[in-house]
Amino acid sequence: MEAGAGTPPRSMTARAAAGAARVERRRRSAPNGIWGMALFLCSEATIFGTLMATYFYLDFDAHRWPPAGIERPTIAWPSIATGWLVLSMIPIWLASRSARRGARRLTLGSIWVACAMQCLYLAAQILLFRHDLLHFSPKGSAYGSIYFTMLAADHAHVALGIALDAALLLFITLRGLANYWLIGVRGLAIYWYAVTVITVLVLCTQLSPSF
Amino acid sequence: MATVITPRGQRQVQRLERIWIERKGLLGWITTTDHKRIGIMYFFTSLILFGAGGAEALTIRTQLFGPNNHVVSPETYDQLFTMHGVTMIFLFVIPMTTGAFGNYLVPLMIGARDMAFPRMNAVSYWLFLGSAVFIYMGLASGHAPNAGWFDYVPLASKAYDPGNNIDFYGYGLIFNGIASTATSINIIVTIFKLRAPGMSFNRMPLFCFAFLAVSFSLLFALPSLSVACLFLELDRQLGFHFYDAAHGGDPLLWQNLFWIFGHPEVYIIILPAFGIATAIIPTFSHRKMVFFPLVALAELLVAFLGFGVWVHHMFVVGYATITTVYFAAASMIIVIPSAIQLFAWITTILTGKPQFKTPLLWIIGFIVYFMIGGLSGVTVAAIPFDQQVEDSYYIVAHFHFVIFGAAVFPILGGMYFWFPKVTGRMYHEGLGKLSFWLTFVGTFVVFFPMHILGILGMPRRVYTYPPGMGWTFINQSETVGAFLLAAGLLLIVGNLTWSYFRGAEAGNDPWEGDTLEWSTTSPPPPYNYPVIPTVTSPYAMWDKSDRELDSRRLERGEGVLQQGHETVASTVQDAEWDEIVSMPPHSLWPFLVGLAAPGGFAMLLLHHYWIAAGFLVLAGLLLIGWHHREVAA
Amino acid sequence: MTYRPPNLLVWFAVGGGAVAFALQFVAGLAFSFAQCDAPPGRWSLSVQQWQIALAAAGFAVGAASMLAAIRIFRRTFRLGDVAGEERRGDGSQPPIGRIHFLAVVGLVVNTLVLMIMAMDAFGTALHGYCVQT
Numbered sequence: 001m002e003a004g005a006g007t008p009p010r011s012m013t014a015r016a017a018a019g020a021a022r023v024e025r026r027r028r029s030a031p032n033g034i035w036g037m038a039l040f041l042c043s044e045a046t047i048f049g050t051l052m053a054t055y056f057y058l059d060f061d062a063h064r065w066p067p068a069g070i071e072r073p074t075i076a077w078p079s080i081a082t083g084w085l086v087l088s089m090i091p092i093w094l095a096s097r098s099a100r101r102g103a104r105r106l107t108l109g110s111i112w113v114a115c116a117m118q119c120l121y122l123a124a125q126i127l128l129f130r131h132d133l134l135h136f137s138p139k140g141s142a143y144g145s146i147y148f149t150m151l152a153a154d155h156a157h158v159a160l161g162i163a164l165d166a167a168l169l170l171f172i173t174l175r176g177l178a179n180y181w182l183i184g185v186r187g188l189a190i191y192w193y194a195v196t197v198i199t200v201l202v203l204c205t206q207l208s209p210s211f
Numbered sequence: 212m213a214t215v216i217t218p219r220g221q222r223q224v225q226r227l228e229r230i231w232i233e234r235k236g237l238l239g240w241i242t243t244t245d246h247k248r249i250g251i252m253y254f255f256t257s258l259i260l261f262g263a264g265g266a267e268a269l270t271i272r273t274q275l276f277g278p279n280n281h282v283v284s285p286e287t288y289d290q291l292f293t294m295h296g297v298t299m300i301f302l303f304v305i306p307m308t309t310g311a312f313g314n315y316l317v318p319l320m321i322g323a324r325d326m327a328f329p330r331m332n333a334v335s336y337w338l339f340l341g342s343a344v345f346i347y348m349g350l351a352s353g354h355a356p357n358a359g360w361f362d363y364v365p366l367a368s369k370a371y372d373p374g375n376n377i378d379f380y381g382y383g384l385i386f387n388g389i390a391s392t393a394t395s396i397n398i399i400v401t402i403f404k405l406r407a408p409g410m411s412f413n414r415m416p417l418f419c420f421a422f423l424a425v426s427f428s429l430l431f432a433l434p435s436l437s438v439a440c441l442f443l444e445l446d447r448q449l450g451f452h453f454y455d456a457a458h459g460g461d462p463l464l465w466q467n468l469f470w471i472f473g474h475p476e477v478y479i480i481i482l483p484a485f486g487i488a489t490a491i492i493p494t495f496s497h498r499k500m501v502f503f504p505l506v507a508l509a510e511l512l513v514a515f516l517g518f519g520v521w522v523h524h525m526f527v528v529g530y531a532t533i534t535t536v537y538f539a540a541a542s543m544i545i546v547i548p549s550a551i552q553l554f555a556w557i558t559t560i561l562t563g564k565p566q567f568k569t570p571l572l573w574i575i576g577f578i579v580y581f582m583i584g585g586l587s588g589v590t591v592a593a594i595p596f597d598q599q600v601e602d603s604y605y606i607v608a609h610f611h612f613v614i615f616g617a618a619v620f621p622i623l624g625g626m627y628f629w630f631p632k633v634t635g636r637m638y639h640e641g642l643g644k645l646s647f648w649l650t651f652v653g654t655f656v657v658f659f660p661m662h663i664l665g666i667l668g669m670p671r672r673v674y675t676y677p678p679g680m681g682w683t684f685i686n687q688s689e690t691v692g693a694f695l696l697a698a699g700l701l702l703i704v705g706n707l708t709w710s711y712f713r714g715a716e717a718g719n720d721p722w723e724g725d726t727l728e729w730s731t732t733s734p735p736p737p738y739n740y741p742v743i744p745t746v747t748s749p750y751a752m753w754d755k756s757d758r759e760l761d762s763r764r765l766e767r768g769e770g771v772l773q774q775g776h777e778t779v780a781s782t783v784q785d786a787e788w789d790e791i792v793s794m795p796p797h798s799l800w801p802f803l804v805g806l807a808a809p810g811g812f813a814m815l816l817l818h819h820y821w822i823a824a825g826f827l828v829l830a831g832l833l834l835i836g837w838h839h840r841e842v843a844a
Numbered sequence: 845m846t847y848r849p850p851n852l853l854v855w856f857a858v859g860g861g862a863v864a865f866a867l868q869f870v871a872g873l874a875f876s877f878a879q880c881d882a883p884p885g886r887w888s889l890s891v892q893q894w895q896i897a898l899a900a901a902g903f904a905v906g907a908a909s910m911l912a913a914i915r916i917f918r919r920t921f922r923l924g925d926v927a928g929e930e931r932r933g934d935g936s937q938p939p940i941g942r943i944h945f946l947a948v949v950g951l952v953v954n955t956l957v958l959m960i961m962a963m964d965a966f967g968t969a970l971h972g973y974c975v976q977t
Contacts, residue, residue, distance in 0.1 A: 010774065012793040029782040029789050032327045032404050039396045039430060046434040050471075054438070054453070054464065060878040061461050063886060138451050142459035145451035149442075167835055413945070508949055512956070515862070519869055519960075531880040531974045533892060536967025537873060540960045547956060784938075 017177035021102030024182060037187040041194040044157065048198045051150045052205045058142050065209055066143045070136045072210040081124045082203045085158070088117035089196055096189035104177040107185060108169065114192070115165040122158050129155065147206065154202045157195050164188050220765040224741045226773050231737040234797055242797035244329035245737055249336050250315030251633070256340055257307040263347070264298035265697060267291045272657070272693040275686050278678040285674045289357040290376070292672055294350055296360025297380065300476065301387050302343050304614070307622055308483035309394050309429070310339060313422050316629070317398060319728035319735060320416045322407025322744040322751075324778035325794045327400040330801050330837065331393050337805020338390035342383055345809050349379030356380035359672060361473065362443075364454040364465045369447045375816060377447065381440040382812045388433045389808075395426035395433075402426075405778060406786040407727070410746040414786075416726045417500060420507040421486025424514040425479050431518065432475035439468035448818070463528055470521035478517040480614055481581075484621035485510055485552060488574050491621075491628050492556055494724045495571040496563025499750060502555045509548035509555075516545045526597045535594055542592035549585060553578065568722075569643030573624025576651045580616025584609060587662065602672075605665025611658040623650070623703060630707060631721050635733040636714030642706040649699030656692025660685045725750040730758055743770040743779050746786075800837035804830055847919040854943060857916055857950035860909030865957035868902030872964065880974035892968055899965035906958045913950030920944040 011031070014020040030038075059065045066072060095110035129151060138148040168188055172181050233239055233248075240248060271291055274282040283291065314332060318325055326332045349355040354375045358367040367377045402423050406415065442453040443465065452458035454465050493500050500506060522530065522538040556578060565571060587609040591597040600606060630638050669682050676682055720729040729752045731740055742765045748754045764770050772778065776794040781787055811826030849857075872895045879891040920943050 008779075008788050008790045010777070010791045010793075011780075012775075023790070027789060028787070029404070029780075031790075032400050032780060032792065035400045035403060036328060036331075036396055039399055040392075043392055043396075043430050043434055046431050047438055050435050050438040050468065054442075054468070056874070057464060057467070057877065058453075058459065058461065060874075060882050060887075062459050063883045067459060138445075139449065140452075140458070142452045142455070142461075145442075145445065145453050145460070149445065149451070163831065167838070170835075171838065413942075504945060504948070505952070508952060512953065516956070519866075529976055531876060532971040532976055533895060533968045533974065534873065534876040534880060535976075536971065537869060537964055540963035540967060541869075543963070544956050544960050 011179045014179040015176065017102035017104045017182075019102075020177055020179040020182045021100060023179050024100050031183050031186075033183040033187050034190065037190055041191065045194065045198060048150075048153070048202065051146070051153060052201065055146045055150060055205050056208075058146055059208075062143070066136075066147075067141045070141070070143060073132075073207050075207055075210055077124075077128055078203055078206065081121055081128070082199055084117065084124075085121045085196055085199055088114050088121065089192060091117070092189050092192045096186055099177060099182045099185035102177065104172065107177060108172055111165055111169055111172075111185070111188075115162060115169070118158060118162050118165065118192075122155060122162065125151075125155055125158070150202055151206065154195075154199055157198070161188075161192055161195055164191060217766060220741070220762070223765055223768055223771050223773070227738050227741055227771065228736065230773060231776065233737050239797070241802050242799050244325070244333050244795055244798055244801070246314045246318050246326045246329065246332060247633075247735065247737075249332050250311050250313075252336050253306050253310030253314060253339070256336075256343065257303050257311060260298055260302040260343060261307070264295050264303055265700065267295040267298065269693055269697060271295065272690040274675070276690045277687065278676050278680075278683055280675055286357070288674045289672075290350065290355035293356045293359055293362075293380075294346075297346065297356060297383075299614070300360065300480065301384065302339075302346070304480050304618060304622075305391055305429075306339050308480075308618075309391070309398065309422070309425060310336065312483060312487065312622070312625060312629075313394070313398055313425075315633070316728060317401055317419060317422055318405065319731070319739055320419055320726050321402065321405060321410060322727050322740060322746065323401065323405035324739050324743075324772075324776070326397050327405055328397050329794050330798050332397055333798070333801035334804050335390045335393040335397070337802055338393070338808055339387065341805055341809035341812075342387035342390060345386060345812055346379055346383035348813075349376065349383070354379060356383075361469055362465075363469075364443065364446075364462045367443065367465075368454060378444065378816050381444045381447070382815055385437050385440050386808065386812050388437050391429050392433055395429035398422055398426040399430070403783045404780050406781050407744045407746050408779060408781060408786055408788045410751075410781075410786045411784060413504065414746055414749045414751075416749070417489035417503065417506055417510070418486040418726070421482045421489065421510050424510045425482045425486075428475045428479045428482070428514045428517065432472045432479065435468050436472035436476075439465055439472070442468070444815075463525075466525050466528065467521070470524045471518070473524065474521040475514070475517045477610070477613070478513055480618045482510060482514060484577060484618045485513075487621040487625040487628075488556060488577060490724075490726060491570045491574050491624060492559050493563075493750070494628075494722050495566045495568060496560050497566070497723075498559060498563035499725075500555060501558045501562065502551070503749060506552055506555045509551040512548040513545065516541060516548070520545060523592060523597070526594050527601045532594070539592055539594050543589070546585065546589055546592075549581075553582065553585075569638070569640060569647060570624045570628035572644060572647045573620050573627065576647065576654075577617055577620040577624070580612050580620060580654065583659075584612030584617055587612065600665050602670055603665035604661040604669045604671055607671050608658050608661035608665060611661070615658065616654055620650075623647075623700075626703070626707065628722070629728075630710070631717030632728055632733050632735070634711050634714070635717050636710050637717045637721060638710040638714060639706050642702060646699050646702040646706060649702060650696055651699075653692050653694075653696030653699050657689045657696055658692075660689055664689075720752070723752075725753050727751045730761075738776075741765050741771060743772065745770075798837070800833060804833045804837070807833060848937070848940075849916050849919070849943065853912055854916065854946055856909055857912035858946050858953070860912070861906035861950070861954035861957045864902040864905035864909070865961060868898045868961060868964070872898045872968070876974075892973055895968040896965055899961050899968070903958060903961045903965065906954055906961060909950060910954040910958065913947050913954060916943065917947035917951060920947060 009023050009026055011023045014023045091110040091114035095107050095114065098106035098110060136144050138144040165188065168181065168184050175181065233245065234242060240252065243249060270283060271288070274280050274288060314326065356362065356379055357376045358372060362377065362380055365371055402419055445451040446453055446455065452460045454460050454462050456462060489500060489506060519541040520538050522535055523542045526535055591600065591606065591609060627638055627643055664682060664685050667681055669676060669680070717733050719731065719733055722729070727744055728735070730744065742761045744751065744761050745757055747757055751757065772791060776796055777791050778794060779788055780790045780792045782789050807826050807830040811823050811830065814823035814826060875889055875891050875894045878887050879889040920940055
């Protein structure tokens with residue numbers, strides 16, 4: 001142990017939930033992993049900003065938008081699905097809060113609930129995606145190309161989030177809520193908050209011709 | 212450390228040496244997560260690619276030596292100028308600056324023991340190497356990208372370029388972008404969180420400010436390129452219509468997306484050069500940088516304003532003037548932060564006691580070329596003038612002055628400046644100065660006449676030209692200049708290679724440098740510093756009392772952090788010590804992920820989409836394996 | 845007692861002009877792309893009026909941000925008069941020197957963005973509607 005009063009904690013030695021929670025309480029600054037996730041999300045948000053800007057760029061260039069022969073998108077089902085995703089942020093928030101307090105079981109339970117809700121959301125969106133594909137094609141027009149690409153990108157990020165849920169469930173079950181996994185849960189939470197906000201914006205873009 | 216280490220201090224150091232011992236041999240390099248080793252790998256890889264890009268350039272200049280030449284076929288010529296641009300920008304300048312200089316020097320300058328995410332650092336390198344091999348497979352197979360480094364549609368669309376050439380470009384740049392994004396995240400978090408206690412932002416070296424600006428620019432600019440390339444490949448492979456006007460798409464969409472990336476990209480190229488200049492100038496002028504805070508602010512402002520000027524590359528596409536004036540205005544104003552920095556550099560040299568050693572000569576060359584290139588940039592910010600010279604050699608002159616003269620010169624100067632630190636040897640000063648003058652004169656002879664050539668009407672990217680246009684003599688001079696330039700560059704390689712084996716011993720601090728890396732041994736040990744330094748001024752190495760304090764702390768065992776691969780994590784603003792974090796030691800996972808990625812992209816190229824998806828799943832499993840054991844203390 | 849501006853004022857002085865510029869830039873471009881590059885009859889926007897109004901609004905916000913920066917700069921100018929603890933910062937309060945530097949940042953950034961917005965306003969006012977001159 002180093003000489004000198006008030007030496008900051010060795011965060012990686014906190015292998016148990018209680019120890020990790022103590023380290024968390026002592027921190028004055030977000031850990032490296034959270035910064036890394038936040039910056040990664042800046043990049044992803046920029047990707048979606050580009051996709052949405054492309055949508056409106058092509059919209060402005062078009063005679064009609066959507067083109068003739070394609071109906072305006074329905075508002076109801078996509079909005080309900082997105083609302084469900086927003087609701088799944090409650091267990092996600094609970095998971096993050098529980099992890100910071102060292103409550104391993106509550107953390108695991110919250111992630112399970114969130115994961116189930118997100119899987120249901122993704123299943124619904126895949127059905128809606130297939131339904132749209134039956135009516136128009138990404139190969140038929142620029143509208144179809146950007147519509148399906150933007151939605152596919154969003155669903156891919158939701159799928160990635162579900163994979164992250166699963167990975168954290170596995171590791172916390174096997175290894176306990178060590179400091180490393182506590183940071184993982186916090187990172188997961190901010191990932192989902194960002195993806196949810198992006199999904200809402202994508203929804204608004206998708207439905208913009210119908211407003 | 213500058214002061215003598217006592218036996219008690221030696222025992223602390225020996226314990227650190229045992230903890231941080233590096234694996235030997237090839238396996239050591241493949242599994243390394245040490246930022247210095249990764250920086251060296253980036254250095255040599257990008258240097259080899261610089262040679263490739265240079266060979267392409269010399270072939271181009273040979274082809275253009277005389278009118279109606281047939282040194283290479285027109286198809287090969289298209290591939291050459293495209294690969295020259297792609298190589299120099301994506302495979303040389305960015306990896307050399309952020310990957311080599313950034314990786315090696317940023318942790319050292321901030322007093323850290325490694326980057327924030329050492330394994331991600333390693334995977335960035337392997338992904339960069341994979342992307343370079345992927346793109347050059349195109350050249351090797353005779354299908355190199357051939358629509359210019361900015362690859363405009365509809366020329367790059369399937370209808371006009373049905374082969375695989377453009378797919379090497381599209382997939383290759385997405386692949387390369389992943390590596391650069393990972394590096395930029397790593398640099399930002401390292402700078403924010405791993406600074407030595409006391410190194411608040413106002414005490415951070417200007418080199419680190421420049422790399423912070425570069426990293427933020429990369430983070431926000433690369434997505435636009437990735438999306439553009441994604442759209443291109445969806446159009447080409449699956450028949451989508453993003454760029455197809457007949458189905459509601461727009462070819463100008465590609466140009467907009469490309470240049471939204473492309474203009475910040477040129478500031479990404481130049482900002483590390485600013486950082487290297489701000490490291491070399493105070494050292495060889497023996498005075499502090501004039502207007503230090505304004506220089507730091509100017510570096511960040513250039514990065515911010517650089518996102519608002521992209522359509523100045525598109526003044527001739529037919530946009531209404533009420534659209535293009537936005538970009539003309541921003542393009543004029545962005546000169547001001549650059550000018551602030553120029554003023555600060557020149558004033559620092561003039562008011563100091565300059566020692567005109569080789570590194571400072573390169574920086575003076577950089578200042579000259581940056582001024583001239585910047586002035587030609589101001590001229591093309593004026594819409595009417597740009598509309599006359601667009602796609603002519605005037606533009607080629609402008610960007611080679613700023614990219615070669617202003618971005619590469621500091622890289623070469625930085626190589627000389629930090630050579631003693633990295634290798635522990637001094638280079639030959641006489642050969643260093645000769646290499647500078649050869650390169651400086653060669654650069655001028657090859658690129659300055661291009662301004663005149665452009666105004667005389669020679670378009671760019673032409674395979675040859677007819678006699679009697681008044682272009683022949685200028686082209687011939689430029690070709691001679693190119694070979695002179697190449698000779699200068701080869702002399703640098705020769706000098707540094709010879710010096711590596713035969714140079715005099717350098718010691719810790721041959722230059723009396725002002726930043727922390729000069730306080731440790733040459734080359735630095737794997738743990739960088741036996742004691743995490745304390746910092747109370749922006750010129751840490753010129754603050755002798757702090758360095759003596761570090762020696763006394765080593766004696767007492769304070770801040771040595773010997774319970775594993777450890778370093779300090781601090782608060783963001785004021786760098787107050789917050790926690791002790793563990794760095795992962797060697798790891799094979801990054802290399803394995805780096806192997807899976809090119810496999811996936813190759814399968815996409817060959818239209819085996821399910822197999823490509825399999826590689827993606829494999830990469831995901833490897834990432835799970837990567838994290839299977841939390842980093843040990 | 846040393847003058848300490850509210851945090852919100854400092855943020856506004858540093859970033860208000862930059863944010864106003866960014867919004868004016870994006871909105872002005874959106875209007876001109878929509879009207880000038882769309883097929884005839886798709887939109888009927890008074891593009892130049894909108895662009896001038898956006899530039900004026902952005903300029904107004906930028907000017908307010910500049911004034912805030914000037915005020916903070918002048919009120920934190922004489923650091924020598926400030927007591928040691930206040931100069932260094934106490935707990936969560938930033939040091940006065942940092943606030944002063946942020947005011948300098950505001951002055952520089954706002955000068956640049958105000959110039960760009962002024963040039964944008966003149967440029968859009970003086971050129972023909974949706975033509976390349």
